[in-house]
Amino acid sequence: MNPRRIFLIAVPYLWLLALFLVPFLIVLKISLSDIALARPPYAPQLDLSAGWNGLRSFFAALDLENFVFLTTDDLYWKAYLSSLQIAAVSTVITLLVGYPMAYGMARAAAEWRPTLLMLVVLPFWTSFLIRVYAWMGILSGEGVLNQFLLWTGLISAPLTILNTNLAVYIGIVYTYLPFMILPIYAALEKMDDSLLEAAEDLGCSRTTAFWLVTVPLSKAGIIAGCFLVFIPAIGEFVIPSLLGGSGTLMIGKVLWEEFFSNRDWPVASAVAIILLLILIIPIVLFQRNEQKQREAEG
Amino acid sequence: MSQTVFAPWDDPTQKPLIQFKGVTKRFGDFTAIDNLSLDIFEQEFFALLGPSGCGKTTMMRMLAGFETPTSGTILLSGQDIAPVPPNKRAVNMMFQSYALFPHLSVWDNIAFGLRRGNSSKDEIAQRVEEMLRLTRLEKFSKRKPHQISGGQRQRVALARSLAKAPKLLLLDEPLGALDAKLRQDTQFELMDIQEKTGTTFVIVTHDQEEAMTVASRVAVMDEGRLIQVATPPEIYEAPATVYVADFIGDVNILEGKAHQAGDKVEIAWADGELPIRGTTARTFAPGQTCHFAIRPEKVTISTERPDSANVLRGKVIDIAYLGNLSTYHVRLGNGTMMKAQTANTRRLANRGITWEDDVWLSFTDTAGVLLEH
Numbered sequence: 001m002n003p004r005r006i007f008l009i010a011v012p013y014l015w016l017l018a019l020f021l022v023p024f025l026i027v028l029k030i031s032l033s034d035i036a037l038a039r040p041p042y043a044p045q046l047d048l049s050a051g052w053n054g055l056r057s058f059f060a061a062l063d064l065e066n067f068v069f070l071t072t073d074d075l076y077w078k079a080y081l082s083s084l085q086i087a088a089v090s091t092v093i094t095l096l097v098g099y100p101m102a103y104g105m106a107r108a109a110a111e112w113r114p115t116l117l118m119l120v121v122l123p124f125w126t127s128f129l130i131r132v133y134a135w136m137g138i139l140s141g142e143g144v145l146n147q148f149l150l151w152t153g154l155i156s157a158p159l160t161i162l163n164t165n166l167a168v169y170i171g172i173v174y175t176y177l178p179f180m181i182l183p184i185y186a187a188l189e190k191m192d193d194s195l196l197e198a199a200e201d202l203g204c205s206r207t208t209a210f211w212l213v214t215v216p217l218s219k220a221g222i223i224a225g226c227f228l229v230f231i232p233a234i235g236e237f238v239i240p241s242l243l244g245g246s247g248t249l250m251i252g253k254v255l256w257e258e259f260f261s262n263r264d265w266p267v268a269s270a271v272a273i274i275l276l277l278i279l280i281i282p283i284v285l286f287q288r289n290e291q292k293q294r295e296a297e298g
Numbered sequence: 299m300s301q302t303v304f305a306p307w308d309d310p311t312q313k314p315l316i317q318f319k320g321v322t323k324r325f326g327d328f329t330a331i332d333n334l335s336l337d338i339f340e341q342e343f344f345a346l347l348g349p350s351g352c353g354k355t356t357m358m359r360m361l362a363g364f365e366t367p368t369s370g371t372i373l374l375s376g377q378d379i380a381p382v383p384p385n386k387r388a389v390n391m392m393f394q395s396y397a398l399f400p401h402l403s404v405w406d407n408i409a410f411g412l413r414r415g416n417s418s419k420d421e422i423a424q425r426v427e428e429m430l431r432l433t434r435l436e437k438f439s440k441r442k443p444h445q446i447s448g449g450q451r452q453r454v455a456l457a458r459s460l461a462k463a464p465k466l467l468l469l470d471e472p473l474g475a476l477d478a479k480l481r482q483d484t485q486f487e488l489m490d491i492q493e494k495t496g497t498t499f500v501i502v503t504h505d506q507e508e509a510m511t512v513a514s515r516v517a518v519m520d521e522g523r524l525i526q527v528a529t530p531p532e533i534y535e536a537p538a539t540v541y542v543a544d545f546i547g548d549v550n551i552l553e554g555k556a557h558q559a560g561d562k563v564e565i566a567w568a569d570g571e572l573p574i575r576g577t578t579a580r581t582f583a584p585g586q587t588c589h590f591a592i593r594p595e596k597v598t599i600s601t602e603r604p605d606s607a608n609v610l611r612g613k614v615i616d617i618a619y620l621g622n623l624s625t626y627h628v629r630l631g632n633g634t635m636m637k638a639q640t641a642n643t644r645r646l647a648n649r650g651i652t653w654e655d656d657v658w659l660s661f662t663d664t665a666g667v668l669l670e671h
């Protein structure tokens with residue numbers, strides 16, 4: 001292999017090493033350590049000046065205590081399950097909202113499509129935090145939504161939406177909607193309209209043609225969109241802390257509390273490691289889907 | 299042995315399968331089809347021929363149900379089809395782009411239409427196998443459309459559109475993507491299939507040779523209008539207008555003033571040249587401008603002055619060698635170019651005529667046609 005090629009291949013690997021593998025090893029190491037009243041708040045610390053013996057006692061001090069601890073308190077597995085559930089439900093809702101939007105965009109006149117695409121990504125131009133705060137303003141007891149509903153007379157007392165799971169769903173669906181729309185739109189836009197005419201010609205109604213042709217042909221986009229929403233939604237922390245209530249249990253929030261409120265870095269790290277292991281399954285599936293799609297096109 | 303000639307269009311007792319009655323189609327203020335009337339009969343292999351953009355696809359799409367006429371009616375077996383949606387018409391279309399479903403195998407593509415009806419699984423399987431045999435695709439039934447060649451894809455599209463045994467099959471430039479040899483083979487295959495299945499075919503093409511080969515009748519279109527509808531020999535031998543004569547095959551056109559006596563016409567076409575003698579069933583007013591159209595293969599080229607009704611003198615400018623035929627481009631005395639074609643019955647080396655030779659062109663007084671415009 002010539003040096004040029006080695007260099008080209010090495011760059012992404014060094015990148016991964018620096019930004020993923022090294023931080024991962026650090027977190028893994030902390031998760032195997034014990035909490036300590038020190039700075040940083042865990043022990044043992046790696047002391048290279050102690051030489052070979054120091055290294056040996058360092059490794060001897062590492063153990064799986066924190067992982068065992070996670071199994072003793074049902075808060076953790078409940079938080080994991082609840083995160084998975086919230087992420088799954090939000091993904092389905094995002095799909096139900098996003099698919100028609102992507103479909104509408106792909107069907108729109110060609111000169112409108114760039115504008116519609118711009119509108120979908122427009123929210124990214126303001127800070128994510130500001131947008132979540134805006135939702136607090138909309139959903140709160142005296143918020144815009146309740147005021148409007150009271151004004152129309154549809155309700156007589158304000159609805160409690162903020163600080164419930166419903167608000168979390170609204171927040172996640174709103175935030176991740178573009179990640180659902182864009183891959184589905186990309187799949188639908190490529191589709192040849194004459195396929196739908198062919199389906200109709202062969203005896204399909206418009207509805208059956210949609211289910212038998214449009215949906216299968218946008219499958220790769222649907223799968224990509226679902227993963228792009230599901231994976232970050234599991235670890236979501238800002239939305240459940242700002243919009244959710246005390247009853248909203250999500251692993252991102254637990255992790256934050258372990259880290260900053262309890263200053264228990266080792267347990268927080270163990271939580272993070274488990275979360276990563278849970279996420280690896282959908283990430284690998286996602287990669288597979290991408291690869292299969294590339295093969296089908298190539 | 300007597301053979302009945304297939305010519306339902308000459309038989310007034312025959313009911314046409316398709317009738318266009320004063321059909322106009324506008325897109326905005328652009329008229330794609332202009333007050334068009336046309337009858338197509340059962341078991342016909344009907345070709346729509348015309349330059350790109352003349353409205354051929356639009357005609358097909360109206361038959362299939364994807365466009366509705368702006369005015370006029372289209373009847374299928376005597377029934378107005380305007381209120382019938384595409385999925386309820388006994389019409390199937392083979393799309394110009396084939397429109398095969400990329401996510402389905404060849405087998406499932408062909409079965410797609412059958413599954414929409416209420417046939418049993420066995421019936422569907424039987425019919426699909428039959429179609430695969432007919433189009434010689436048995437070996438490819440499990441492949442996806444992107445795993446087969448262009449010619450095979452085209453056969454899948456044909457099999458899929460034939461599977462439901464439609465009353466009428468529409469083929470929109472079905473052979474456009476094929477190379478010359480495969481195209482010719484497929485044309486014969488199409489004719490064979492049409493004969494075997496007895497389906498009425500309407501084929502769109504911009505290739506005149508293809509239309510002449512496959513069709514029972516050809517309609518020549520221009521700018522949304524029918525210029526002539528006739529059998530291939532009629533279209534070729536008796537074109538209705540200069541446009542048709544020019545569009546179908548090679549032709550020499552000479553313009554001049556007609557002087558008619560009975561069915562014989564003399565055309566004064568150039569100063570200093572003898573008038574051309576022709577025969578016509580039309581009547582031309584004395585001195586009326588007319589066009590004399592003659593096919594190159596009906597013009598004889600010789601080095602000696604022949605004895606014929608029409609004899610013209612010229613010089614060979616160019617020779618196009620086509621293998622079986624040679625076309626001589628001859629400049630006449632007044633500069634007009636004329637083409638003469640001969641069969642190459644002898645080897646090239648033995649040919650008597652070459653560049654710059656002075657030659658005689660001759661043709662009988664019935665070899666050409668006289669056209670008003």
Ligand SMILES: Nc1ncnc2c1ncn2[C@@H]1O[C@H](COP(=O)(O)OP(=O)(O)O)[C@@H](O)[C@H]1O
Nearest residue numbers: 325328330348349350351352353354355356357
């Ligand atoms: N949906 C449409 N909107 C506007 N113009 C159209 C549409 N479909 C066809 N046309 C126009 O009608 C004319 C005939 O088109 P078409 O029937 O496709 O021609 P062709 O003979 O090449 O198949 C063309 O000039 C085309 O631009």
Ligand SMILES: [Mg+2]
Nearest residue numbers: 354355394471
């Ligand atoms: Mg066309």
